[in-house]
Amino acid sequence: MPEVKSMFREVLPKQGQMSVEDVPAMVMCKPKLLPLKSVTLEKLEKMQREAQETIRQQEAAQREQQQQQKQ
Amino acid sequence: MEMQMDPLFLAWSYFRRRKFQPCSEICGQILETNPYDQAAWSLKTQVLTEMVYVDEVDVDQEGIAEMMLDDNAIAQVARPGTSMKLPGTSQGGGPSPAIRPMTQAGRPLSGFVRPSTQSGRPGTMEQAIRTPRTAHTARPVTSASGRFVRLGTASILTSPDGPFINLSRLNFTKYAQKPNLAKALFEYIFHHENDVKNALELAALATEHAQFKDWWWKVQLGKCYYRLGLYREAEKQFKSALKQQDMVDTFLYLAKVYIPLDQPITALTLLKQGLDHFPREVTLLTGIARIHEEMNNISSATEYYKEVLKQDNTHVEAIACIGSNHFYSDQPEIALRFYRRLLQMGVYNCELFNNLALCCFYAQQYDMTLSSFQRALSLATNDEEVADVWYNLGHVAVGIGDLNLAYQCLKLCLANNNNHAEAYNNLAVLEMRKGHTEQLHRCSKSEGCVPRSRGHVSPDQAAEATLRHPVNKTTEASAQPERTASILSVLSLSDTLGPPSYKPDILETPPPHTQSMIPLPLPTFRQEIDTTEF
Numbered sequence: 001m002p003e004v005k006s007m008f009r010e011v012l013p014k015q016g017q018m019s020v021e022d023v024p025a026m027v028m029c030k031p032k033l034l035p036l037k038s039v040t041l042e043k044l045e046k047m048q049r050e051a052q053e054t055i056r057q058q059e060a061a062q063r064e065q066q067q068q069q070k071q
Numbered sequence: 072m073e074m075q076m077d078p079l080f081l082a083w084s085y086f087r088r089r090k091f092q093p094c095s096e097i098c099g100q101i102l103e104t105n106p107y108d109q110a111a112w113s114l115k116t117q118v119l120t121e122m123v124y125v126d127e128v129d130v131d132q133e134g135i136a137e138m139m140l141d142d143n144a145i146a147q148v149a150r151p152g153t154s155m156k157l158p159g160t161s162q163g164g165g166p167s168p169a170i171r172p173m174t175q176a177g178r179p180l181s182g183f184v185r186p187s188t189q190s191g192r193p194g195t196m197e198q199a200i201r202t203p204r205t206a207h208t209a210r211p212v213t214s215a216s217g218r219f220v221r222l223g224t225a226s227i228l229t230s231p232d233g234p235f236i237n238l239s240r241l242n243f244t245k246y247a248q249k250p251n252l253a254k255a256l257f258e259y260i261f262h263h264e265n266d267v268k269n270a271l272e273l274a275a276l277a278t279e280h281a282q283f284k285d286w287w288w289k290v291q292l293g294k295c296y297y298r299l300g301l302y303r304e305a306e307k308q309f310k311s312a313l314k315q316q317d318m319v320d321t322f323l324y325l326a327k328v329y330i331p332l333d334q335p336i337t338a339l340t341l342l343k344q345g346l347d348h349f350p351r352e353v354t355l356l357t358g359i360a361r362i363h364e365e366m367n368n369i370s371s372a373t374e375y376y377k378e379v380l381k382q383d384n385t386h387v388e389a390i391a392c393i394g395s396n397h398f399y400s401d402q403p404e405i406a407l408r409f410y411r412r413l414l415q416m417g418v419y420n421c422e423l424f425n426n427l428a429l430c431c432f433y434a435q436q437y438d439m440t441l442s443s444f445q446r447a448l449s450l451a452t453n454d455e456e457v458a459d460v461w462y463n464l465g466h467v468a469v470g471i472g473d474l475n476l477a478y479q480c481l482k483l484c485l486a487n488n489n490n491h492a493e494a495y496n497n498l499a500v501l502e503m504r505k506g507h508t509e510q511l512h513r514c515s516k517s518e519g520c521v522p523r524s525r526g527h528v529s530p531d532q533a534a535e536a537t538l539r540h541p542v543n544k545t546t547e548a549s550a551q552p553e554r555t556a557s558i559l560s561v562l563s564l565s566d567t568l569g570p571p572s573y574k575p576d577i578l579e580t581p582p583p584h585t586q587s588m589i590p591l592p593l594p595t596f597r598q599e600i601d602t603t604e605f
Contacts, residue, residue: 026499026500026503026504027500028466028469028496028497028500029493029496029497030171030399031429031433031463031466032459032462032463032493033182033394033395033398033399033425033426033429034421034422034425034426034456034459035181035182035183035184035391035395035422036182036183036184036387036388036391036413036418036420036422036423037183037184037420037422038129038183038184038185038186038388040125040126040129040130040185040186041129041184041185041186043125044125044186047123
């Protein structure tokens with residue numbers, strides 16, 4: 001944008017000290033690529049899920065039985 | 072009358088087609104009519120093993136106790152580049168730690184996660200204990216309370232008439248003399264029952280019966296010793312097995328023994344020896360690459376992963392690791408090609424679409440970004456994955472300048488995973504930009520109490536959120552002396568944030584870190600690399 005350049009001219013002093021304050025700025029954590037899972041890990045997680053699921057079903061069945069016995 | 076197939080033959084056929092459930096049922100029926108049918112019995116042990124079999128090379132579940140009360144490592148303060156416990160000491164190059172997210176242990180996040188890399192090795196006891204035991208980052212107290220035992224108890228609970236084989240009633244001496252039965256039985260005890268002590272007893276008897284001439288039993292003994300944490304004994308067995316027979320697996324197991332002993336260099340030498348016997352073997356090359364990666368030597372790791380890809384161009388781990396390395400070294404276009412390759416190969420899950428979306432965004436292919444994120448969200452299987460996708464969407468929102476959207480994305484991320492430390496940090500940065508110092512305070516406070524479950528936050532990343540103003544101008548800091556002290560110590564530690572000072576030599580150094588409010592995606596990436604260097 002040439003017209004903007006003409007509006008703001010940079011000033012560089014030819015003599016004397018120049019100082020710039022280094023202000024610490026907040027930085028965001030970087031974007032995160034998610035690691036892909038290995039086959040072993042996926043199988044382990046699947047087995048764990050299935051085991052939990054079957055146990056849950058068994059417990060539910062047990063509870064039902066107990067309720068029926070009470071009635 | 073219909074012709075019936077011989078049930079044992081049918082069972083074998085099911086086994087070969089990996090239809091384990093029907094196979095196990097048929098074997099059960101045969102055994103009911105004839106409990107002494109050895110063929111059916113042996114087949115059933117094999118079926119039950121196959122159902123829960125995982126590759127022993129990949130398995131590693133160290134408990135906190137083994138890790139912290141570890142007397143195996145020779146040097147507690149190892150020389151740089153010889154230990155995996157000091158991840159910061161490598162000279163390997165690769166992207167700066169300010170760019171690449173960290174695991175809890177301070178290693179750069181890999182592009183691929185295996186059981187042993189899942190939660191990293193915490194540095195201190197406190198860190199280890201503070202890691203919450205959720206389903207995803209669970210680290211058991213000892214390996215005896217690990218995942219395999221939990222799976223084992225589940226399998227006992229789910230079989231109504233007790234376990235298939237009652238181990239306490241078995242006469243191991245008898246079985247050890249029948250090599251054909253013993254091998255199947257051993258695998259059943261080791262993999263299905265996870266009863267390492269009994270497996271070890273059987274293996275010891277069997278190797279004795281074979282007059283110590285069968286390398287297979289030696290490898291199995293080594294596996295048992297490894298599981299029991301007797302690494303030196305395991306090493307002996309594996310070495311003895313290697314003398315009799317060169318096997319790729321044995322090389323891998325032996326290299327694995329040196330990992331808890333913290334001797335990565337020995338492991339590397341051994342794997343290279345293995346490569347002499349089995350040139351260009353993919354698993355050995357992958358093993359070398361993994362060790363380099365764990366030692367934070369990313370450039371060597373990438374070299375070996377490339378070597379892997381030359382042999383096997385569908386190796387998911389290699390593609391993913393090279394892709395993520397390209398992304399974090401500021402080449403998202405190349406990373407995109409690697410991830411696209413994975414998509415072509417049929418990998419179809421939340422992680423891949425999230426990575427594709429990020430690569431698309433930073434490679435300025437904006438048309439694919441949001442649709443990929445959408446697909447990632449729809450494919451996510453648990454809250455943590457959803458949270459990670461929203462976290463990355465927050466970055467996209469910041470990139471396009473929609474700070475409100477970014478705010479909402481991060482809030483959604485936190486709604487899905489309340490322990491997402493990076494999201495707290497970024498939320499704090501957004502609040503800072505809005506000038507809401509009070510909320511900022513709350514964000515950073517809540518980040519302070521986050522138990523760092525996923526833990527990809529390095530100390531200086533966490534410090535960024537607590538840092539509010541240049542120290543000398545902070546009004547709040549004067550009211551909280553201990554906070555100021557911590558900020559000051561952070562300032563002196565962190566390389567990215569130098570103390571506010573006047574720099575007369577400014578003309579020689581690159582311009583100071585000036586972050587624009589709404590950064591364009593790629594330039595900021597480059598900028599951050601520059602600023603971390605001085």
